[in-house]
Amino acid sequence: MNVAIDIHELRRDYVIRSILSNKIKRVVKALNGISFKVKKGEIFGILGPNGAGKTTTVKILSTLLLPTSGTAKVLGYDVEKHPIEIRKRINLVMGGERNLYQRLSTLENMEYFAELYDVPLKIRKKRIYDLLELAGLQEERWRDKVETYSKGMKQRLQIARGLINDPDFLFLDEPTIGLDPIGARELRNIVKKLKRMGKTIIFTTHYMQEADELCDRIAILDKGRIITIGTPTDLKKMHTEKFQIELILSFITHEHIERLQNLKYVNHMRTKELEKNIHLFIDTQACSEAVESVFNVLHGIPIQDVSIKKSTLEDVYVKLLGGEHNQS
Amino acid sequence: MRYLRVFLAVLKMQTKISFSRNLFKFSVLIMPIFFSTLLYFVYDKASNSSSSYIMLGSAVASLWGVTCYSSAIEIERERISGTLESVSMTPIGFEFIIFSKIIANTVIGLISFGVTLVYSSLILQISLPVYSYRQFVLWFLILLFSFISMSFLLATLLTLSGNAFAWMSTVQYPIYFLSGMLFPVKILPKWVQYISSVIPIRWSMESLMKIVSGMPNSSIIPNLISIILSLLYLALAHYSFRIIEIKRRKEGTLGGF
Numbered sequence: 208m209n210v211a212i213d214i215h216e217l218r219r220d221y222v223i224r225s226i227l228s229n230k231i232k233r234v235v236k237a238l239n240g241i242s243f244k245v246k247k248g249e250i251f252g253i254l255g256p257n258g259a260g261k262t263t264t265v266k267i268l269s270t271l272l273l274p275t276s277g278t279a280k281v282l283g284y285d286v287e288k289h290p291i292e293i294r295k296r297i298n299l300v301m302g303g304e305r306n307l308y309q310r311l312s313t314l315e316n317m318e319y320f321a322e323l324y325d326v327p328l329k330i331r332k333k334r335i336y337d338l339l340e341l342a343g344l345q346e347e348r349w350r351d352k353v354e355t356y357s358k359g360m361k362q363r364l365q366i367a368r369g370l371i372n373d374p375d376f377l378f379l380d381e382p383t384i385g386l387d388p389i390g391a392r393e394l395r396n397i398v399k400k401l402k403r404m405g406k407t408i409i410f411t412t413h414y415m416q417e418a419d420e421l422c423d424r425i426a427i428l429d430k431g432r433i434i435t436i437g438t439p440t441d442l443k444k445m446h447t448e449k450f451q452i453e454l455i456l457s458f459i460t461h462e463h464i465e466r467l468q469n470l471k472y473v474n475h476m477r478t479k480e481l482e483k484n485i486h487l488f489i490d491t492q493a494c495s496e497a498v499e500s501v502f503n504v505l506h507g508i509p510i511q512d513v514s515i516k517k518s519t520l521e522d523v524y525v526k527l528l529g530g531e532h533n534q535s
Numbered sequence: 536m537r538y539l540r541v542f543l544a545v546l547k548m549q550t551k552i553s554f555s556r557n558l559f560k561f562s563v564l565i566m567p568i569f570f571s572t573l574l575y576f577v578y579d580k581a582s583n584s585s586s587s588y589i590m591l592g593s594a595v596a597s598l599w600g601v602t603c604y605s606s607a608i609e610i611e612r613e614r615i616s617g618t619l620e621s622v623s624m625t626p627i628g629f630e631f632i633i634f635s636k637i638i639a640n641t642v643i644g645l646i647s648f649g650v651t652l653v654y655s656s657l658i659l660q661i662s663l664p665v666y667s668y669r670q671f672v673l674w675f676l677i678l679l680f681s682f683i684s685m686s687f688l689l690a691t692l693l694t695l696s697g698n699a700f701a702w703m704s705t706v707q708y709p710i711y712f713l714s715g716m717l718f719p720v721k722i723l724p725k726w727v728q729y730i731s732s733v734i735p736i737r738w739s740m741e742s743l744m745k746i747v748s749g750m751p752n753s754s755i756i757p758n759l760i761s762i763i764l765s766l767l768y769l770a771l772a773h774y775s776f777r778i779i780e781i782k783r784r785k786e787g788t789l790g791g792f
């Protein structure tokens with residue numbers, strides 16, 4: 208089987224105790240029984256609001272935390288029983304500036320972790336150079352202390368460090384957080400390159416476009432539960448109308464509006480008056496058919512502008528989570 | 536071989552990081568001088584035993600200061616900076632890395648030891664009538680072993696306590712009094728002496744002090760006690776590490792913030 212990750216009914220509670228009496232103050236149910244599988248070579252995205260349980264999932268899979276109940280297998284190994292086997296084959300990159308030795312240089316950080324991962328001496332130097340190159344860290348800064356780096360440089364170094372053991376499986380927890388648009392795009396390109404190299408990647412993010420662009424499949428998590436799971440295209444199909452057509456007209460009659468609303472391919476329509484023009488918003492699943500029939504109805508009315516918008520993953524996300532969260 | 540290479544990498548890294556801190560440079564290079572100067576004025580310089588405290592006692596005390604301080608604090612530092620997570624994800628295992636760190640700190644602490652010896656012999660003009668250098672070196676190694684085992688256990692327990700910074704000084708200072716580094720254990724109240732007797736350093740110090748006072752000392756009993764206690768401490772530390780590992784993964788408290 209080509210399953211890289213197999214999670215079944217995974218639960219994780221955090222017990223918060225009072226410092227003085229050690230009594231249990233609160234139990235946070237971070238994961239409430241999640242199950243999913245990730246195939247080898249896949250890029251799998253975990254989305255969800257703050258506190259949804261994304262980092263907890265990633266930490267359990269990377270052997271930093273134990274499940275409270277349920278099972279999690281990485282590359283066939285159980286996280287509870289065979290952490291060492293898993294550790295040899297995976298690595299984790301956390302977004303942000305932590306997880307590096309600030310008082311060491313890039314090269315020193317890389318050499319240290321290369322030793323801990325037992326990277327063969329013969330290929331060590333070349334691998335470090337290649338990875339730093341891949342991560343796009345300028346060579347003239349390799350000997351400077353990490354504490355003198357910008358956020359983006361630290362993040363690049365983290366990526367390079369995360370690849371030092373040539374892992375089959377890479378976990379990225381919000382890898383683009385705090386990067387400038389170009390930096391974030393470069394990082395996405397690195398992720399794509401890694402996929403081409405055959406690596407399996409699980410990553411979490413708050414940026415929908417990023418998930419849409421990179422992920423083969425996505426799970427949306429909320430309050431420790433999986434709300435939905437599927438390819439970005441599937442999710443968009445399942446949870447929202449596919450297209451929104453916006454037309455700008457100088458005028459329109461009630462009769463026209465009625466006829467438009469009764470068209471077969473128009474699922475929903477809304478009008479709005481803006482700066483003396485009429486804006487029509489039409490939701491549809493069949494774009495070309497809808498456009499054709501709408502234009503037929505509007506024959507004779509001057510159309511000033513037309514735009515067609517494909518619904519985005521963000522629309523799905525907001526639809527699934529938005530309302531509920533605005534209330535709470 | 537693999538373990539030796541990891542140890543060397545840890546030693547290199549630990550030395551670089553430690554010496555990039557000014558406070559650390561101070562405590563390694565300057566503190567020992569304070570120590571021996573202080574003892575120089577406290578003790579009557581005439582007798583053999585006082586010169587052994589001024590020179591060897593303060594050297595050992597400085598060594599203890601460096602080893603204990605950095606061993607306890609280093610884990611906490613790594614926890615705060617998040618590197619503890621990255622390091623404990625490596626297949627070599629968190630325990631061996633911490634153990635290496637502690638040996639590394641002891642090796643770095645030897646610089647302090649050396650500074651004290653040089654300072655007290657050149658500036659304070661103190662000389663030690665060492666009975667046998669071969670015995671001295673051998674027993675000094677046993678002392679280092681007791682340092683390493685104690686620091687390892689302390690580092691583990693402090694990590695378990697989750698509040699290393701607060702506990703560190705509470706543990707570091709009593710050792711100065713209890714272990715016979717700065718004055719003989721015999722002058723302590725009887726009940727305190729009982730506490731002393733479970734500290735391996737105390738037994739090693741007893742033997743070493745005799746040799747550097749020019750006395751023949753062929754009794755290996757105190758050294759044997761020191762070794763046995765040290766082994767016990769190591770076993771205890773190893774066991775605590777099991778608990779730490781489980782606690783860390785189960786409670787999620789030792790990982791991040």
Ligand SMILES: Nc1ncnc2c1ncn2[C@@H]1O[C@H](COP(=O)(O)OP(=O)(O)OP(=O)(O)O)[C@@H](O)[C@H]1O
Binds near residue numbers: 223235256259262
């Ligand atoms: N060490 C801990 N002790 C207690 N509770 C914790 C701990 N770590 C996380 N939690 C709680 O578990 C829940 C899930 O946290 P988690 O970090 O997995 O969320 P997340 O999806 O990564 O959120 P974010 O988008 O903010 O990073 C939250 O309610 C959080 O408060």
Ligand SMILES: [Mg+2]
Binds near residue numbers: 261263380
């Ligand atoms: Mg998170």
